[in-house]
Amino acid sequence: MDDTTAAPWADTLAVFDLETTGIDVETSRIVTAYVGVLGRDGEVIEQRDWIIDPGVEIPMAASIIHGVTTERARLEGQTPPVAVAEIIAALTEVAGRGLPIVAYNAAYDLTLLDREALRYGLTALPVPGAVVDPLVIDKAVDRYRRGKRTLSATAEHYGVSLIDAHDAGADAVAAGRVAQAIARAFPELATTAVAALHAQQVDWSREQAENYQAWRRANGSPEFTTSGEWPVR
Template structure:
């Protein structure tokens, strides 16, 4: 990666990912987490990982995806309250150091984290912001590209290696590198201050959700609704 061609906000990034018990942000619990820092060449400068006992059974369908069973989480995992507090502290420290937080489909991970904080009586992550969501940005700058917009698909499109999808560390690092690749591919983003880019993503995510909702309603689901709130639902 040529750092001279990277956007300033992409020079050093905090990266964040969760693996959880499910997809419903209101009830799902954290199982694994990663918070790290990438340099301008995508190199890993810092990393910290958590294995968490979520306090509930991990559904088999979730275990198949991320590889963590209820038995392993209970045997090896930290208590959820302790882990959630540490994850929030690590992200808050990165933000205090002026690092944007990258999370792919950030509204999922950051909402889960907020719900978990409330569940255990912890102060939520301040802000949160500025946040960089490669999913939202990619949809905005390359709106008509066909195909899936999963992290694996985005990584392939932007030439980023992702060998262990659904591992929190691998996903977090790949998301950061995808964000940096987007900045190189779309140099107009290089002139956007990170706070302004955060604000643009709020609008983009709302517009994308409205478009998707309209499409679903036109295609046989007249009552379908979805939230475009970002970065926390």
């Protein structure tokens, strides 16, 4: 990474991703998880992953995406309360070192983790004050780019390799490298302190949700609502 364009917050990043039973943060359960740390050139210097028996059937549609069946989860997975507590502890530890936590579409992963903690009577992860969400940032700094904003599409746009999409580890590492690539591509981010960047993302996420809601209402869904609360809904 070029020293002239590197944002200090991008030098060392914690990365986080979940694969789950579905898309509803209120009812979905964690199936796999990954917490890692990347160095300034995107190299993995720490990593930990989990497979969890969610205690419910994993829908076939979800298994097709992330590759974990109910049978495999029951055979190999930890019990949810133990694993969720370990995930929270791992994130608390890296945040305690002052590392930004990168998660693509962070409001999904962090909200679902919050609901899992509530489900099992655990102390929830304190809302981190330094979250970096490449999805929110990319939409803000390159608002009018056409095309999808999935992790795969965004990684391709920024020249980041993502070989095994929807594997929690592969997605987390790719998200971190995309965050570093965005920092290189947009020099104004290089001078932004991570706390200020976090605050900007709170505003950007709200604005993006408001714009999307207005578009949906103007295009055939007059009752549509969505939340832009970030990083935990």
